[in-house]
Amino acid sequence: MQRTSIALLLACTGFMTQAHASDGTISFTGQVSTSTCTISVAGSGNNGSISLPPISTKALAASLATAGATPFSISLSGCTGSATQAAIWFENDANVTAAGRLVNSGTASNVDVAIYNTSSSTHIPIGQTSTTFGSSGTAFSISSGSATLHYLARYYANGQATAGTVSANVNYTVQYQ
Secondary structure, X not given: XXXXXXXXXXXXXXXXXXXXXXXXXXXXXXXXXXXXXXXXXXXXXXXXXXXXXXXXHHHHOOOXXXXXXXXXXXXXXXXXXXXXXXXXXXOOOOOEOOOOOEOOOOOOOOEEEEEEEOOOOOEOOOOOOOOOOOOOOOOEEOEOOXXXXXXXXXEEEOOOOOOOOOOOOOXXXXXXX
């Protein structure tokens, strides 16, 4: 009898419902865009290579020093769809420091590579939380199906730099709006 009562009690608890009112509703909205563009980084397709100029260790003798400003662009062409602006989201991964600069995998020490908007003296904090369009916070207009997004790359000292090679990379995504 006791086994039957326990089994009946367990079976009934499966049919019990909780009576409570919700505190609110969260709605999520978004947009899937048909916009696509042909991408060219420094004129060489969607995977580009930017050569920074050779510099002396004296130019990077102390933390926070920058040198070798090198302009580069990401060009969009043949854009279709309704998007009127584009921005670049530089991806956060193992190639990015906690400060949002690119890790040097070359032989020089105390050197990162930082990316800047051409109009800013502060590097783009790659991988940092951003509420702006693109990690750079800068949107570029798409006009007549094309846009050119301009940036700078610079050596960035984490201390007194030592001589050697500098090599860094970053993945990116084009965002449309």
